[in-house]
Each structure stands twice: as structure tokens, then as C-alpha cells.
Amino acid sequence: xxxxxxxxxxxxxxxxxxxxxxxxxxxxxxxxxxxxxxxxxxxxxxxxxxxxxxxxxxxxxxxxxxxxxxxxxxxxxxxxxxxxxxxxxxxxxxxxxxxxxxxxxxxxxxxxx
Amino acid sequence: xxxxxxxxxxxxxxxxxxxxxxxxxxxxxxxxxxxxxxxxxxxxxxxxxxxxxxxxxxxxxxxxxxxxxxxxxxxxxxxxxxxxxxxxxxxxxxxxxxxxxxxxxxxxxxxxxxxxxxxxxxxxxxxxxxxxxxxxxxxxxxxxxxxxxxxxxxxxxxxxxxxxxxxxxxxxxxxxxxxxxxxxxxxxxxxxxxxxxxxxxxxxxxxxxxxxxxxxxxxxxxxxxxxxxxxxxxxxxxxxxxxxxxxxxxxxxxxxxxxxxxxxxxxxxxxxxxxxxxxxxxxxxxxxxxxxxxxxxxxxxxxxxxxxxxxxxxxxxxxxxxxxxxxxxxxxxxxxxxxxxxxxxxxxxxxxxxxxxxxxxxxxxxxxxxxxxxxxxxxxxxxxxxxxxxxxxxxxxxxxxxxxxxxxxxxxxxxxxxxxxxxxxxxxxxxxxxxxxxxxxxxxxxxxxxxxxxxxxxxxxxxxxxxxxxxxxxxxxxxxxxxxxxxxxxxxxxxxxxxxxxxxxxxxxxxxxxxxxxxxxxxxxxxxxxxxxxxxxxxxxxxxxxxxxxxxxxxxxxxxxxxxxxxxxxxxxxxxxxxxxxxxxxxxxxxxxxxxxxxxxxxxxxxxxxxxxxxxxxxxxxxxxxxxxxxxxxxxxxxxxxxxxxxxxxxxxxxxxxxxxxxxxxxxxxxxxxxxxxxxxxxxxxxxxxxxxxxxxxxxxxxxxxxxxxxxxxxxxxxxxxxxxxxxxxxxxxxxxxxxxxxxxxxxxxxxxxxxxxxxxxxxxxxxxxxxxxxxxxxxxxxxxxxxxxxxxxxxxxxxxxxxxxxxxxxxxxxxxxxxxxxxxxxxxxxxxxxxxxxxxxxxxxxxxxxxxxxxxxxxxxxxxxxxxxxxxxxxxxxxxx
Numbered sequence: 001x002x003x004x005x006x007x008x009x010x011x012x013x014x015x016x017x018x019x020x021x022x023x024x025x026x027x028x029x030x031x032x033x034x035x036x037x038x039x040x041x042x043x044x045x046x047x048x049x050x051x052x053x054x055x056x057x058x059x060x061x062x063x064x065x066x067x068x069x070x071x072x073x074x075x076x077x078x079x080x081x082x083x084x085x086x087x088x089x090x091x092x093x094x095x096x097x098x099x100x101x102x103x104x105x106x107x108x109x110x111x112x113x
Numbered sequence: 114x115x116x117x118x119x120x121x122x123x124x125x126x127x128x129x130x131x132x133x134x135x136x137x138x139x140x141x142x143x144x145x146x147x148x149x150x151x152x153x154x155x156x157x158x159x160x161x162x163x164x165x166x167x168x169x170x171x172x173x174x175x176x177x178x179x180x181x182x183x184x185x186x187x188x189x190x191x192x193x194x195x196x197x198x199x200x201x202x203x204x205x206x207x208x209x210x211x212x213x214x215x216x217x218x219x220x221x222x223x224x225x226x227x228x229x230x231x232x233x234x235x236x237x238x239x240x241x242x243x244x245x246x247x248x249x250x251x252x253x254x255x256x257x258x259x260x261x262x263x264x265x266x267x268x269x270x271x272x273x274x275x276x277x278x279x280x281x282x283x284x285x286x287x288x289x290x291x292x293x294x295x296x297x298x299x300x301x302x303x304x305x306x307x308x309x310x311x312x313x314x315x316x317x318x319x320x321x322x323x324x325x326x327x328x329x330x331x332x333x334x335x336x337x338x339x340x341x342x343x344x345x346x347x348x349x350x351x352x353x354x355x356x357x358x359x360x361x362x363x364x365x366x367x368x369x370x371x372x373x374x375x376x377x378x379x380x381x382x383x384x385x386x387x388x389x390x391x392x393x394x395x396x397x398x399x400x401x402x403x404x405x406x407x408x409x410x411x412x413x414x415x416x417x418x419x420x421x422x423x424x425x426x427x428x429x430x431x432x433x434x435x436x437x438x439x440x441x442x443x444x445x446x447x448x449x450x451x452x453x454x455x456x457x458x459x460x461x462x463x464x465x466x467x468x469x470x471x472x473x474x475x476x477x478x479x480x481x482x483x484x485x486x487x488x489x490x491x492x493x494x495x496x497x498x499x500x501x502x503x504x505x506x507x508x509x510x511x512x513x514x515x516x517x518x519x520x521x522x523x524x525x526x527x528x529x530x531x532x533x534x535x536x537x538x539x540x541x542x543x544x545x546x547x548x549x550x551x552x553x554x555x556x557x558x559x560x561x562x563x564x565x566x567x568x569x570x571x572x573x574x575x576x577x578x579x580x581x582x583x584x585x586x587x588x589x590x591x592x593x594x595x596x597x598x599x600x601x602x603x604x605x606x607x608x609x610x611x612x613x614x615x616x617x618x619x620x621x622x623x624x625x626x627x628x629x630x631x632x633x634x635x636x637x638x639x640x641x642x643x644x645x646x647x648x649x650x651x652x653x654x655x656x657x658x659x660x661x662x663x664x665x666x667x668x669x670x671x672x673x674x675x676x677x678x679x680x681x682x683x684x685x686x687x688x689x690x691x692x693x694x695x696x697x698x699x700x701x702x703x704x705x706x707x708x709x710x711x712x713x714x715x716x717x718x719x720x721x722x723x724x725x726x727x728x729x730x731x732x733x734x735x736x737x738x739x740x741x742x743x744x745x746x747x748x749x750x751x752x753x754x755x756x757x758x759x760x761x762x763x764x765x766x767x768x769x770x771x772x773x774x775x776x777x778x779x780x781x782x783x784x785x786x787x788x789x790x791x792x793x794x795x796x797x798x799x800x801x802x803x804x805x806x807x808x809x810x811x812x813x814x815x816x817x818x819x820x821x822x823x824x825x826x827x828x829x830x831x832x833x834x835x836x837x838x839x840x841x842x843x844x845x846x847x848x849x850x851x852x853x854x855x856x857x858x859x860x861x862x863x864x865x866x867x868x869x870x871x872x873x874x875x876x877x878x879x880x881x882x883x884x885x886x887x888x889x890x891x892x893x894x895x896x897x898x899x900x901x902x903x904x905x906x907x908x909x910x911x912x913x914x915x916x917x918x919x920x921x922x923x924x925x926x927x928x929x930x931x932x933x934x935x936x937x938x939x940x941x942x943x944x945x946x947x948x949x950x951x952x953x954x955x956x957x958x959x960x961x962x963x964x965x966x967x968x969x970x971x972x973x974x975x976x977x978x979x980x981x982x983x984x985x986x987x988x989x990x991x992x993x994x995x
Contacts, residue, residue, distance in 0.1 A: 050144075053183075076140050
């Protein structure tokens, strides 16, 4: 647990969008999917997911419907809207640009500066 | 649109509140169940799995609230929650709540009253269409009065005004067949109603086309109120013929209810055409030099600027000056607001109200400081609760919002109570007629503006004092406080709270100082030498033209009235005068040195007030004759013209008093008058006036039908008044008489200073009350904070003095400091007061001593209860409690 990384502010929304982009999921499922696609390298408190979900629904990036889960329980399933898909693309590009820039900045050796 | 959407959304979520809540709840539960399912599969029992799942989920309430916030939908709901919570908290400490609400009610009430008056006097325009473009003509340095011929020229030649109207105010006797009543008439030019854009309520108005020379338009238009009170709303009055000063006039119409003439607060009884002036007054319509027309005003034409209008008027003035050098002096104009007679009333009213607004603002500020420190103290007492809530995961925002809700609630409640009180007060003020002789009505009832301002003030002050404890909450470190308890005070030397209290005490001391200065000033100006006796004097005012007397008949009637009143038992002497000092404004005239032959205004030696008096006047009024003789009955129309002057007049015309006696001077028409006596200086037009030049002339040489009988007697004014009335009624039952004491007649003069003193007194008392609650709050709080320390001191054998010193030393120090600062500021502010209250000076030992005493008393009152509490500390109980 201790070597898990803290999330940067704002990245949780991106992760949620990414997780849901592969197919409709309920909250707990999203959490599992994030763990799966990030190799459990990120520390996310479970409850913290929900304010994010509600926010994304309100922004129109996600839509939610009640359904039945694999465990045969009632659960709310989230999926991407068209705007959500578009936003995910933009944000992914943004993130990649940022990450590359920072990685390159940090990997420079002193003599090269 | 956006805002509407937002509101709709908010309201929708408000009503769906519980549904949304249930849905969130269900979703979170579903999450935990799924998590538990997984844990169960890894081998845990169901109960243990659920427990673990809940732990892994984290702070459920916190996230639920997060969801609500993410939805953005619980804004109104949170507010309602906050309000409910605050109400519960306030109910728990009723003393605090009541004190806070009352404090604010006083402060906001005071502000609402002051603002209403300001609103009614200065902000609200006259009740006529397009009042914004209505201007009165103000002769530079010389008031608004014009002569009738000058008015006609100005009206016909100007190119800047839609139509210039003129009006004059006079008294007339109206006889409707029963009793003759003494009524106030606004004599207006024929175009008055049409130019002002008014429509009659009943019948019609008179028009410019009705004027065909002197006395050609015997019509009157009643005001709505007068019609209501004197004609009982009788719609049949139109066309009725009534007697005005014993001459037939036809009632042609009734003015609309909201129109009370064009001088603010002066509500005339009816209107009549100014061309009929000779039937109502003594002035000559043709005399160009006699400026008796009260005011000339008009609407500026569209597109004409005031500067252009002034240039236009000045060029007409220059022409008139050239054409009539004997009558018209320098004629330059400015424009003034007609509602308060330009700057004449406007300036003092504006200054007084500005000063009052500042004071009321200070009161509100003091109240806010007071409440701010109370709130800070409360927040400090609640620091444990706040710390606990913070530790349990409440956000600081939420806690601050709670505090603000409480503050705003109190301010709104206080504002509502204050406004209610002020409405009652203002309604009383509106129905008050301060001078029975005058038709003055102060319509200061609050309107939407006032309510708006009160609401704004309440909200602003709520946020102001609500903001005081913010820093405290932001700095709260929950772990420290929960660990240590709330009793440890960080020993900062001067806290913001102390500073607030000093400011507040200083404000209070300013108010107390200025009210004392005003009271002293007023008291002193009442004991001034007026140049006549205020005590033991009655006045009986009559206008014989109301009874149809004129010429020799009037003079004979006046002699009979004097003789009759003189024979009333207890009456020492009776004088007769056309106007009296410090009464209605006396006429004035330019006077010239005897050697001057070119009698144009610029060559005049002085502008003297003229009083026409009978020989006994000086004796009856107790005005001392310094030298020479008084008039005799032989100083009549057939003998040489004579005058008695005051020393100021004598010095201006002749260089000194002795030189005046026996010398001659000239009036505008060239008449030579010989000075036969010099009477003492006095006050003539106002208590704060500059020294005036005055001439007295025999009423037999300058007859007037409108006179005062000045009656000197030691008898009880009430009995004497009744005796005078009945005596005069025996002479002529139909003649209206107005009897009052000389002292009462001064009411008009004293109105300003009295109102100022009253207002300052009220403000001073309010300031004092605020200071008491402030000091009390601080002292009580510091005693309660330090009870344990005091208990230990007592247990260790501390003396009463030491205990008191420890408990209250700080409060008293602050009091002394604040009072000193306030006293100093108050003294600096008194020159402002001197504008209104004659003889207001702070360099008066009585005032200084009074302020110091008052503040000391306040301190004593405010610290009495906390001191008792500190002294009665029982160490055993206290130590046991900890």
C-alpha cells in the first residue's frame, strides 16, 4: 500500500472517464477498473469517487442508469456521453503533452542544461 | 436566462431534495455491498466483510455531502439548514439574542429615520410632473423675491423657460357664511397650474387667459385637504361664491390630493390669482421696486442648459437695470431648487441632515463594533465546539457560513424591529404640526427607498460584525484546543476586540459631547438679550382687511382694539406693530444718506428692516430707548416724518449714535426722515443673524391693516389670552384673531436649534446605551473567562481591590482611553454644530465636566454587575468544578 502514489488534483475525473470508456460500469466497478488499468499504483479512497461521478454527470460527460450488476444487486451504471468521449480525447492529449514535457524536463542531465 | 435556469435548477433540487438524498444513499450502499461481496469471496464472514467494506469506503457523510455539493443542488437547502441551526442556537441564549437585536434595532431605526427625513427633504422631488427641470430664480445674494412688474418682464422676455410662474403666500379671511376663518393663500400667476402640468381633481383651474388687469379674476382653487376638512368633500362647491377678505370670490375647482403647493411642507389652504393681490395684501402690483412676490420659477425648455438660462436672465436683468435705475439694482441670477426656497432653507437643512447622517452612521458603526465583539466572545466560547466539528471533518467554510447566518439573521431581525419603530415614529412626525400658526406638515413617511436602504444597512452590518470572528475560526487548531480545553487564552496585549471597544466608546463620547454642547448652546441662546421681553408678553395678531376694514376705518379700529385690550384688568401696556422682531420676516428697504441725490440702489448706505409701531410699543415690548424720545400720537400723517433707529443703523448712516439724533436720512422714494430716538440693538430675523440695521416708524405715518397687539402683563397667559380674544370679539365678532405668547412665537426661530438638540440628545442617549452594553459585554466576558484565576486570588487572600483590578482593570482602562479620544474629537466637531445651534462652544467647563461625569457614570453602570460577580466568587465551588 505504501508505494501507491497520491492522485494529482483533477486526475480522478480523467481516470473515471477512461475507465468508463471501455463500457458501462457501476461505481465499485469503476474503482476496480481503475485499479486494474493502473496496476493498483494509485491510492484512491473509495468514497472520493462519488462526488467526482456526480460532478461528471452534472457536466453532461457521463450519463447514469440504474440496472442490475453481476452480483445480482441493484446498481447505478455510468457510461460516456458523446461530449464525454470528446472530452476524454482532449484531456488525454493534454495529459500526454504535459507528461512528456515534465518527464523530459526532469530527465535532463545537469551538463546538458 | 442563465440566472433563471440556475434558479429553476436550485428550486427543483430543493423539492427533490429527499429523493436525491435517498438515491445517493442507495448508491453508496450498493457500493459497499459490492465491496463486501468481494471481501466475502476472499473468505471473510458477511458481517466482518461489511465492516471492512465500510472502513475502506471512508467518511460516508463527508462524501455524501460532497455529492450534494457536486450536484450543486443543495444551496438553498444548506441555507435553510443553517438558518434552522442558527435559530436553535439563538434560542438557547435569549439574553444575547435580545440584546443583539435591540442594539441593531436602535441603530438601524435611527438610520431609517434620518434617511427618511433626508429622503423627504432632499431626495424626493416636488409632487409635480417633470420636477427635475423645475428651477426657481435666485437673485445673486438677494433671495428669490421679485416685484410684480419685474416678474412680468422676465416671464415675457426670456427664451429659456417653458413658462415662468410666480407665487406669493399670504393670509386671508375666508367667509363661507358661517365663521370667518384665517387661511393661508398661495396667490399664483394665472399660468401656474398649466405651466406646472397639473390637472384639477374637481372643476377647473384658473388660467392665464383669466387675467385682465388688477382684480379681474376673483377665483379660488381649493387644496384637496382644505376641501375635505372645510367643505366635507362637497362636490357642489364648484361655482359657489364665498367672501375672501369680505370680497366675493368664486370657487372654480379643487386641486389634486397629492399637490400641496410648491414649497415643501408648506401646505396652503387655497390658491387665488395674483392679479387680485390688492384685495388680499397691501402691496402694489405696479411698484417695480417692491419685491413682494415670494418666488418665480419655471421648467427649463428642453435642450436649454442652466448656464444658458442664467445668461438669458442676466441679459434681461441688465436691460431692466438700465431702464429702471431707481427701482432695479444689480440683477444677476442663479437657478435654485424651489422646494426649499433655494439655499435659504436648503443649505441649513442639507448641512444638518448631513451631520445627522454621519452621526447615525457612527451609531450603526458603534453597534456593529459592539456586536462584533460579542460575536467574537461567543466564537471564543465556542472554540471547543468549533474544534470538535473541524476534527470530525466539517469544513471551515461550513462553520463560517453558520456564523454568518447567525449574524445576518440577527441583523435582519434587528433591522425589521428598527424599521417598524421608525415607521411609527415617522408617522407621528408626519401628522405633527410643529407651529400651529403655520400650515407646516412634515410628510416624512417612509417609501420604498427607505425600506431598501434599511434592508441594505441590515445586511451590510450583519456581514460587518459577522466578519469579526472569522480570523479566529480560521486560526483554530482543533488538536490544540481539544487537548488543552478552551480556557487558555493566548495573551496578546491588544486584541481587535479591545480596539473595537475603544472606537465605540470614543464614538459614544463624541455624541455625548456634541449633544451637551448643543443643549448648552440652546439654553444660553434662550437667555440672550433679544432686545425685547420674552416673558410676560402676549401677542394678538389680526388682519383688518379680513374684516373688510381699510384706510381710516382700519386706523380707528386699531385704536379701539388697543384701548379695549388696555382696559383688561392686569394689562400694563399695549403696543401695536405691523411686524415684530423674530416673527414673520419684516420688510426691508434701502436707505440713503441725506446728501445723496442719485437714489439708485448702488448708492445706498444700508439695507434696513422696517417696523411700523405705535407710541406705546417700546414700553409694551420692554425695548429700551437709549436716547431721544419715543413717538407720540402727534407723529401722524400731518406732521413731519420721523424714525427711531437702532445703534447699528446709526453707526452705518451717521458714524455714531450721538450724531444720529436729530439727523435726517432718505428712503428710496426720496422721503426725508428725521431720527428722533435710538432704541437698543436686538435680534430681528434670526438667532444667529449678523447685526442688522433697523428703523422704527410711527404706524400712524405708515398705516398697515395687518398688526400685532403686543400686550405686557403678569397675568396667566391662558386667562389673559381668553380675555383678549373675548374683548376683541366684542368689537367685531367676524374678525379672525390669533393669540399666543411671545415665547411661543419664537418657536419658528427655535425650531432648528431645538430639533438639532433633540436629535443630538437622542443620538447621545443611543450612543450611551451602546457604550454601556459594549463595556458590560466586555467586562462580563472577561470576568467569566477569569473566574478561576479570580477564585485562586480570593483563595490566596487577595484584597477586594486587587480582585476588582484584575477583573475590570482592562475594561476601565479602555473606557478612559475611549472617552478621552471621544471628548477630543467632539470638541473638534463643534464648529460644525455652531452652524445650527447659536453659541455652541465646547470651551465650557460645564460641558467638559458633564462629559467626564457622564462617561464615568456609564462605566460604573456597565461594570457594576460584572464587578459584583467578580467579588462574589466562591473559590471552593470554582476549584471543585474543574
